[in-house]
Amino acid sequence: MASEFKVRPMAGSLGAEIAGVDLSKPLSNEEFSGIHQAWLDHLVIYFRNQDLTPEQHRNFALRFSKLEEHPYVEGLDGIPEIIAIVKEPEEYKNWGGPWHADVTFKEEPSIGAALYAREVPDFGGDTGFANMYLAYETLSDGMKAMIDRLEAIHDSTGYDYYNTFRSMKGKAAVGDRSTHPVVITHPETGRKALFVNRSYTTHFKDMTVAESKPLIDFLCDHASRIEFTTRLHWEPGTLGVWDNRVTMHCAIDDDFAAKNGGTGFRRVMHRATFAGQVPN
Numbered sequence: 001m002a003s004e005f006k007v008r009p010m011a012g013s014l015g016a017e018i019a020g021v022d023l024s025k026p027l028s029n030e031e032f033s034g035i036h037q038a039w040l041d042h043l044v045i046y047f048r049n050q051d052l053t054p055e056q057h058r059n060f061a062l063r064f065s066k067l068e069e070h071p072y073v074e075g076l077d078g079i080p081e082i083i084a085i086v087k088e089p090e091e092y093k094n095w096g097g098p099w100h101a102d103v104t105f106k107e108e109p110s111i112g113a114a115l116y117a118r119e120v121p122d123f124g125g126d127t128g129f130a131n132m133y134l135a136y137e138t139l140s141d142g143m144k145a146m147i148d149r150l151e152a153i154h155d156s157t158g159y160d161y162y163n164t165f166r167s168m169k170g171k172a173a174v175g176d177r178s179t180h181p182v183v184i185t186h187p188e189t190g191r192k193a194l195f196v197n198r199s200y201t202t203h204f205k206d207m208t209v210a211e212s213k214p215l216i217d218f219l220c221d222h223a224s225r226i227e228f229t230t231r232l233h234w235e236p237g238t239l240g241v242w243d244n245r246v247t248m249h250c251a252i253d254d255d256f257a258a259k260n261g262g263t264g265f266r267r268v269m270h271r272a273t274f275a276g277q278v279p280n
């Protein structure tokens with residue numbers, strides 16, 4: 001990495017700030033390779049004080065991978081790969097609240113995303129992230145041996161937030177589903193990680209929902225133990241990038257003023273989503 005870049009870990013679990021880079025300018029291959037390595041090492045990286053147009057946001061995201069449109073949510077005019085996640089002050093709904101990885105109901109779930117904070121509250125509205133390598137590595141050998149051979153069904157109707165999200169493409173969550181291993185190996189780092197989440201993982205292959213639920217609950221609770229997580233506090237102009245293969249995230253639902261029927265905060269985020277891969 002070029003010497004002016006600084007990578008500062010934000011917690012023992014995952015996450016790092018990268019300081020000393022202006023993402024509105026084209027990055028050299030050497031600079032990008034340092035950023036990419038920090039993303040693999042820390043799973044979530046973020047940059048403060050960026051001043052980006054949607055085009056510049058897209059161009060930076062494109063350095064990681066091709067981008068993809070959201071299956072259900074309409075993108076920005078002229079930039080369909082970026083969606084706006086908007087919460088108005090009086091709105092109580094919290095999009096992305098449960099711990100999840102994005103679109104795991106697809107055969108090729110996205111490998112990551114770049115979320116850019118355009119308008120944020122003075123306090124609150126953070127995003128939590130969980131390290132799914134740690135979630136796997138800290139299980140007992142007996143549990144690892146059992147789940148290593150399991151596959152799980154991920155269903156888009158497992159959680160209903162798409163049905164109330166603004167800017168729908170006209171089709172609500174229609175029951176897209178895929179089967180993925182419960183333990184995956186990251187194609188670039190070679191490390192194993194747990195691959196289940198609260199929003200979409202409904203049951204294990206060849207098992208019923210009722211039979212599967214206790215173990216899925218245990219694995220999701222275990223993965224979101226506080227010491228495996230961190231939270232990113234957004235400022236206007238913060239851009240965060242996560243590796244969707246080996247993290248879960250959740251939009252922290254702490255707009256208590258709006259929840260109680262009053263006026264809370266406005267929050268406007270733009271998300272560019274990296275094209276997917278089959279998890280193995």
Ligand code: SIN
Nearest residue numbers: 085096127250251269
């Ligand atoms: C998401 O789930 O992609 C949204 C996260 C957030 O708005 O904090």
